[in-house]
Amino acid sequence: MANIEQRGMYESFPRSGKNVSYTHYCPGCGHGIINKLIAEACADLGLQDRTIFVDPVGCGVFTYYYWDAAHISAAHGRASAAATGVSRARPDAVTIAYQGDGDLGAIGFNNAFQAAARGERFGCIFVNNSLYGMTGGQMAPTTLDGETTTTTPFGRDPALTGHPLHVCEVFAQLKAPVYIARVSVADTKRIMQAKQAIRKVFEIQRDRKGYALLEILAPCPTNFKMTPDKAAAFCINEMEAEFPLGVFRDSAGEGLAPREIPRAASCRELFAEKDAVPPAADDPSFEERRFKFAGYGGQGILSLGLCIAEAARLERRHTLWFPSYGPEQRGGSANCSVVVSGTPIGSPAVEHPDVLVCMNQPAYERFAGDVKKGGTIIVDATVPVVADPPEGVRLVRWPAVKMAEEFGVPKAANTMMLAALKKFKCTGLSDENLETALVASFKKKPALGEKNRELLRAAEARDHS
Amino acid sequence: MTKFVKSNEAVVMGALYAGCDLYFGYPITPASEIAHGAAKWFPMLGRTFVQAECETASVNMMFGAAGAGRLCMTATSGPGFSLMQEGISYLAGAELPAVVVDVNRAGPGLGNVYPEQSDYTPAVKGGGHGSYQTFTLAPASAQEMFDLTVKAFEMSAKWRTPAVVFADGLQGQMMESVELPEEESPRPDFSAWAAEGRPETRRNLVKSIYLDAAQQEEFNRHLQEKYARMAADAMSESKMTDDAELVIVAFGISGRIASTAAGELRRAGVKAGVFRPVTLNPFPREALAAAARGRKIMTIELDAGQFADDVRLNLAKAGLGAEAASVRMVHRMGGEVVSVDDAVKAAKEMI
Numbered sequence: 001m002a003n004i005e006q007r008g009m010y011e012s013f014p015r016s017g018k019n020v021s022y023t024h025y026c027p028g029c030g031h032g033i034i035n036k037l038i039a040e041a042c043a044d045l046g047l048q049d050r051t052i053f054v055d056p057v058g059c060g061v062f063t064y065y066y067w068d069a070a071h072i073s074a075a076h077g078r079a080s081a082a083a084t085g086v087s088r089a090r091p092d093a094v095t096i097a098y099q100g101d102g103d104l105g106a107i108g109f110n111n112a113f114q115a116a117a118r119g120e121r122f123g124c125i126f127v128n129n130s131l132y133g134m135t136g137g138q139m140a141p142t143t144l145d146g147e148t149t150t151t152t153p154f155g156r157d158p159a160l161t162g163h164p165l166h167v168c169e170v171f172a173q174l175k176a177p178v179y180i181a182r183v184s185v186a187d188t189k190r191i192m193q194a195k196q197a198i199r200k201v202f203e204i205q206r207d208r209k210g211y212a213l214l215e216i217l218a219p220c221p222t223n224f225k226m227t228p229d230k231a232a233a234f235c236i237n238e239m240e241a242e243f244p245l246g247v248f249r250d251s252a253g254e255g256l257a258p259r260e261i262p263r264a265a266s267c268r269e270l271f272a273e274k275d276a277v278p279p280a281a282d283d284p285s286f287e288e289r290r291f292k293f294a295g296y297g298g299q300g301i302l303s304l305g306l307c308i309a310e311a312a313r314l315e316r317r318h319t320l321w322f323p324s325y326g327p328e329q330r331g332g333s334a335n336c337s338v339v340v341s342g343t344p345i346g347s348p349a350v351e352h353p354d355v356l357v358c359m360n361q362p363a364y365e366r367f368a369g370d371v372k373k374g375g376t377i378i379v380d381a382t383v384p385v386v387a388d389p390p391e392g393v394r395l396v397r398w399p400a401v402k403m404a405e406e407f408g409v410p411k412a413a414n415t416m417m418l419a420a421l422k423k424f425k426c427t428g429l430s431d432e433n434l435e436t437a438l439v440a441s442f443k444k445k446p447a448l449g450e451k452n453r454e455l456l457r458a459a460e461a462r463d464h465s
Numbered sequence: 466m467t468k469f470v471k472s473n474e475a476v477v478m479g480a481l482y483a484g485c486d487l488y489f490g491y492p493i494t495p496a497s498e499i500a501h502g503a504a505k506w507f508p509m510l511g512r513t514f515v516q517a518e519c520e521t522a523s524v525n526m527m528f529g530a531a532g533a534g535r536l537c538m539t540a541t542s543g544p545g546f547s548l549m550q551e552g553i554s555y556l557a558g559a560e561l562p563a564v565v566v567d568v569n570r571a572g573p574g575l576g577n578v579y580p581e582q583s584d585y586t587p588a589v590k591g592g593g594h595g596s597y598q599t600f601t602l603a604p605a606s607a608q609e610m611f612d613l614t615v616k617a618f619e620m621s622a623k624w625r626t627p628a629v630v631f632a633d634g635l636q637g638q639m640m641e642s643v644e645l646p647e648e649e650s651p652r653p654d655f656s657a658w659a660a661e662g663r664p665e666t667r668r669n670l671v672k673s674i675y676l677d678a679a680q681q682e683e684f685n686r687h688l689q690e691k692y693a694r695m696a697a698d699a700m701s702e703s704k705m706t707d708d709a710e711l712v713i714v715a716f717g718i719s720g721r722i723a724s725t726a727a728g729e730l731r732r733a734g735v736k737a738g739v740f741r742p743v744t745l746n747p748f749p750r751e752a753l754a755a756a757a758r759g760r761k762i763m764t765i766e767l768d769a770g771q772f773a774d775d776v777r778l779n780l781a782k783a784g785l786g787a788e789a790a791s792v793r794m795v796h797r798m799g800g801e802v803v804s805v806d807d808a809v810k811a812a813k814e815m816i
Contacts (some may be wrong), residue, residue, distance in 0.1 A: 017677055049664040052533060055672075064670050070660035072532035073672035075555050078525035081517070085529025085537070086660070088513045089487055093533070093662025111525070114518040264509050267481050267649050271468060279467045279644055306640075313469055313642060322639040325495060325578065346725030348639055348718065351804050 008039030008048060013065040024062055028228025030129060030218020030235075031059050033185045034194070038096070038125065039067050041199045047206055051094040054083040054122075058100040059133040077108025080115040083122040094205040095122035102132040105141035105165050116211050119176030119256075123201035123212040126167060129220040130239060137223030141165035144242055149223070164242050168215050172248040179204055179212035180249040186219055186235035190245075209252075217243060275440075280318045286342030289428050290350040292367055294335035295359025295380075300414030303441055304357065305336035307418060310437035311429045312340040320345050333362060340428065355426045357417050358383060359400070368393075378420045380413070396424060403459050415452045419459035466645045472610040473540075473637045476566055476630065477502035478645065479614030480538050484652045485564070487513040487537040489526040491545060494578040495634035496568035499540035520545035524552025524565070531561035532671035534659025536618055536652070540566035542634070543576065546584055547592070553627050554593030557688075558673030560658075562621035564614065565599075566630040568637040569767075571800040579800025580634035582717060585771040588631040589745040596685055598692045600628040601746040602700075603716040607641035613743070615650065616700075622653045624695055631745060633767065635802065636718050692747075701749035702741045705731065706756040709738030711812055714753065714776050714792075715765040716742045719803065723765050726808035733809070735816055748775065754783035761815050762792045765803050770794050 012019045025032040042051050051069040055061060057076035064071035074082040074097075083097035104112045104126050112124060131149050132138040138151040142164050146155040168182045179201065183194040197214050204212045217239050219231035226234060264270035293305045302323050312319035323336040337350035352372040358364040358379040365387070371377055373392035379385060381399035389395045400416035415438065421427050422434050435453055442449035470478070476499050480488070488503035500516070507514040517523040523539045530537040541549065546567045556563050567588055571581040584592075591597045600620040602613040614630055621628035655661075660669050675681035702720075705727060706712055713723040720741035730737035740756040742749050757780060766772040773794040780789035795811045797803050 015676075017680070049667050050662050052660045052662045054529065061674065064672065068668070070662065070666055070668070071670045071672070072529060072660050073559075073670070073674055074528065075525060075551060078521070078528070078552070081522040081525035082529035082532070084515065084522075085487070085489065085526035085531070086533045086662075087529075088515060088526070089530035089533040089535040089537070090662040095662075110518055111522050114522065118515075261508055263511065267478070267510070267645070268466075268647065270481075270506060270509055271466070271478060271645055273466065273468060276466050277469075277642075280642060309469065309640065318642075319469075320639060320641050322635065325634075325638050345641075345721070346728065347722040347805050348635065349722070349802050349804065351806065 006036070006039070008043030008068055009036070009066050010068050015062060015065050023066060025059070026222045028219060028221040028231055029059070030185045030216065030220070031127060033191060034125070034127060034216055034218065035063060035066055037191070037195050037198045041195070041202045042067065042069060045199070045202050045206060047094050047202060050092070051096060052086050052090065054079045054086060054095065054097040056099045056103045058103050058135070060098045060100055060127065061134065063098055077103050077106070078111055079103065080108060080112040080124060083124070084115050084118070084120045087120055087122045091121070091208070094202065096201070096205065097122055097124045099124060099126050100133065101126070101128045101130065101140040101142040102135070105167055109141070113171065116171050116177050116213060117174050119211050121205065121208055121210060123205045123214070125198070125201065126213060126215045127218050128167070128215055128243065129218045131220065131223050133220050133223055144238055166243065168213065168248050171213050176211055177213060177249055178210035178251050181247040182215040182217065182243060182245050184217040184235060184240065184245055186217065186232040215243070277313050278316060280313070281316045283342035286317065286428065288339065288341040289354045290352070291338040291340070291355045291357070292335060292350050292353040293338070293357045294333070294363030294367055297332055297334040299334070299359045300411065301334045301359060302336050304414040304417055305338045307434070307437045307441050308338050308340070308421070308427060308429070310440060311427065311433040314433040314436055315429050317341060318343065318345050320348050322348060335363065355421070357421070359413065359417070376424065376426050378417060378424070378426070396420060403462070407455055407458065409451070409455060412452060412455050415455050416459045419456050422456070423460045467642050468645060469640055469642050470607060471498055471637070472607040472632065472639050472641065473498035473568065474502045475607045475610040475643045476540065476614050477506055478643070479611040480564070480618070481506060481510060481512070482646060482649050483615040483618035484536050484650045485512070485538050485618060486535045487515070487530045488539065489515050489517050489523040489530070489537065490539045491517050491520050491523055491541065493542045493545045495570055495637045496540045496542045496566065498637070499566060499568070520548035521552065524549040524556070527563045528552060528555055528559070528561065531556065531563045532559065532660055534655035534661045534666070536562065536622070538564040538566065540568065542568045542570045543572045543584055546587065550587060550593035553599065554591070554595050554597055555673050556627040557591070557597035557599065558595060559671050560625040561627070561671065562618070562625055563627045564617045564621055564630065565627060566614070566632065569631065569633040571798065577800050578634060580718065580802060581767045581798060581800065582633055582719065582772065583768040583798065584631070585768050585775070588629050589775065597688060598626060598695070598746055600624055600626055600695060601631055601744065602628065603631045603743060603745050604636070605717050605720045605741065606636070607639060607643050610636070611643050611645070619650070620698060624691060626691070631717065633718050696747040698744065699747040699749035699752070700743035701752040702743060703752065703756045704739040706738035706740060708736055709760055710736045711763060711815060712738045712740050712757055712760045713763050713765060713808070713812065714740045714757070716745060716772065719765040719767060722803055722805060722808060726765070726805045726812065729805060729809050730812055733813070735813060737812060748779050750779045750783050753779055754785055757785060757788045760788065762788055763812055763815060764792060764794045765808055766794060766796045767798065767802065768796060769798060770796065
C-alpha cells in the first residue's frame with residue numbers, strides 16, 4: 001500500500017490479530033471515503049498531535065486502527081457525551097466525535113442534541129446511510145419512507161414508524177452551534193465538497209470556535225443490497241430528495257466569554273473561615289444530650305437546632321445536626337435533631353430526646369411520648385397540651401410566639417425558645433457560647449444578631465411562673 | 466481547619482482536595498447538595514462543573530474526561546445510579562479512574578428520598594454487565610465523607626477502576642465537623658495511557674473492546690488478577706471485639722447505630738463488639754474473620770439482607786462456617802432506620 005498516499009492514517013492496521021493494509025469497510029461503503037478525508041484533513045492541518053477522536057459503536061468502531069491520532073472508544077450512542085467530557089477536560093485539544101445514524105439519531109440523540117445546545121467545543125461528524133450497518137441493516141430514524149430493512153421487511157410504513165428524522169434541520173433550531181451542514185460522498189463532485197466541509201470542522205475546532213455538526217450521506221451497498229454504483233445512485237436520487245444537501249448554519253463563532261465569578265487560588269483559601277473553631281476534644285465526663293426541635297417550616301426550627309450545634313462546637317463538644325428533608329420538609333412541618341456529646345457520636349438518630357422543643361401541636365403529639373425519663377419538653381404556650389407527657393418528664397409551657405409578637409419581632413420565636421433552653425439549663429452548654437452562637441447565626445445581617453441577643457436576654461428575664 | 470458542614474458538601478470538598486478537575490452531574494434528592502456545592506466551588510477554583518442532561522450523559526462525560534486523563538466525578542442516588550451502570554461497566558472495561566457517589570435512597574422504583582442501603586449489590590458487586598469490580602467505600606460520618614472521597618480518587622487512580630462512595634440519605638443531610646487537611650493531593654500522571662491531545666499521548670487508545678475472544682479472555686484474566694490484588698487495600702474498624710461474645714457487623718450509618726447499641730449492651734452486661742467494613746469492595750474478609758472467630762454475629766442494615774448475605778459469604782470463604790450460620794439480621798427498609806432499642810433487643814435474644 002506504500003504507493004497509495006495515506007496521509008493521517010497508520011501505515012498498517014493491526015485488526016483481529018492480523019496486520020493488514022485494508023480497512024474493514026465493504027466495497028462501495030461511504031465510510032472508507034469519509035475515513036480517508038478525515039485523516040487527510042487532520043494531517044494537512046497539522047492537528048494529529050492535538051486531536052482526540054471519540055469513536056462510536058457501529059461501522060465506525062474501528063477508526064482507531066486507521067487514524068493516526070489519540071482515540072477514545074465510546075459506548076453506543078454516547079460519543080457526544082464522551083466528547084463533551086474530553087473537550088471539557090482538554091480545552092486545548094481538537095475533539096472530533098464520529099457517529100452513525102443509529103448511534104446519533106436514535107439511542108444517543110438527546111446526548112448529541114444537548115451537547116449541541118450547550119455549544120460544546122467539538123466537531124461531530126455524523127454519517128447517515130439510512131440504516132444500522134454493523135448490526136445488520138435494521139431501520140434507523142433516518143430510514144426513508146418505504147425503504148426495506150431487516151426490521152421493515154415490508155418497507156418503512158410511516159403510519160407505524162413515522163417519517164425520517166432530519167438531524168441537521170432539528171439541530172439548526174439551536175442557537176449555540178456555529179456550523180451545521182449536510183454533504184454527501186456519493187460521487188466525485190460531492191466528495192470534493194465533503195472534503196472542504198470536513199476541513200472546516202477541523203478548523204473550527206483548531207480555533208476553539210464552538211460546536212460543529214457535519215452530516216454526511218453515505219451509501220451502504222451491503223445493506224441496500226445493491227451494487228456500489230446503484231447504492232451511490234440511491235444516495236443521490238432517493239436520500240438527497242429526503243435530506244437536501246446544504247449549509248444550515250455558518251456563523252463566525254466568536255463564542256461567549258464565561259461570566260466573571262469570584263475565584264480562589266487553592267482549596268485552603270476557598271474554605272478558609274475567619275473565626276475557625278478548633279476540633280472537638282474528648283471529655284467522657286460530659287453526659288451526651290440529644291435534642292429534637294419540631295414545628296412548622298418558617299418558625300426557625302432548623303436554625304434553632306443549628307444554634308445549639310454551633311454552641312456545642314464552640315465548647316469543643318462533638319456535635320451533629322440533621323434535618324427532616326424531602327417532601328416532608330416542603331409540606332409545612334419541619335424538624336431537626338441535634339446530638340451533643342463528650343465523645344464521638346454513634347447513632348445520629350434521636351429516638352429518645354433529652355430535650356424536645358415543640359412549636360406546634362402535631363410536633364407535641366408526634367414526639368412527646370419519646371422523651372427520656374428525666375428529660376424536658378418545652379412547648380409553645382399556644383399549643384393545647386391534650387396528653388400528659390411521659391412520667392418523669394418535665395413540661396415547660398413557654399410563650400415563645402406571644403413574646404416574639406410583643407417584642408415586635410414575630411420571626412424571633414425561635415430565639416424566645418433558645419431563651420427557655422438557656423433559662424431552664426437544658427443544654428449543658430455555657431450561656432456565653434449559646435449567645436455567641438445565636439449572634440453568629442445572623443452572620444449575614446450582624447445588626448439582627450445583636451438585636452436577637454437583646455431579645456434573648458429580655459425573654460429570659462421575664463417571669464412566667 | 467475544622468468546618469461544620471453537610472456530609473454532602475464534605476464530598477465536594479474531598480473531591481477538590483483530591484485533585485478532581487471535573488464534575489458531571491444530574492440533580493437528585495438526597496444527593497443534590499453535592500451538585501450544588503460542585504456548581505459553586507469547582508468554577509471558583511478554575512475547575513469544571515457540567516450539569517448533564519441525564520445520568521447516562523453524566524457517566525459518559527466522565528468516560529471522556531477520564532479517558533482524556535483527568536480526575537472526574539459524579540454524584541447521584543438510586544434511580545440515577547441504575548442509569549449509570551452501563552457507563553460504569555465501560556469505565557471498568559477501559560480501566561479508567563472515576564468516582565461515583567451514591568447517596569442511597571429508598572427503592573425499588575421511585576421509592577422515596579429517605580435512607581436505605583439497598584443499592585448494596587450494584588454498589589459493591591458491579592451493577593453493570595460483565596465481570597468487573599469497583600473500589601467501594603462506605604463512609605459513616607461527614608469526616609469520612611471527606612476522607613473516603615479523597616481515598617476513592619486515590620484508589621481509583623491506583624487500581625484504574627471506578628470507585629464508588631456508597632452513602633445514604635440520612636448521612637448525606639447530616640451536618641458534622643470536618644477537619645480539612647493543609648495540602649491538596651498532587652495530580653496523578655496518566656500520560657502513559659490517556660488521550661490528552663498532545664504529542665506524548667498521540668497514539669494512546671482508550672477502549673473496552675477486544676473483538677478476539679482469546680484477547681477478551683486474557684483481558685478478563687488481567688482484570689480479575691488486579692481485583693485480587695486490591696484486597697490489600699481493604700479497610701475496616703473493629704471496636705470492643707477482643708472479648709466479645711457477640712459482634713455486630715454493619716457499615717455506614719448502620720455502623721454508627723451498631724456502635725451505640727454495643728455501648729448499651731455493654732452497660733447491660735452483654736459483651737458486644739462492632740465490626741465496621743470501611744471498604745465494601747475489597748471486603749475486609751481477614752479482619753472480619755479475626756473479629757468474628759468464635760462469636761455470634763448480628764448485622765444491622767437498611768436493606769433486605771443483601772449485606773447479611775455478603776457477610777455470610779465472606780465468613781464462609783474465610784472458613785468460618787459456624788459463624789456464617791449464626792448470622793442474624795436486624796434491618797429496616799423504606800426509609801426507616803433501625804433503632805438502637807431494636808438492635809439491643811435482638812442482640813439480647815441471640816445471647
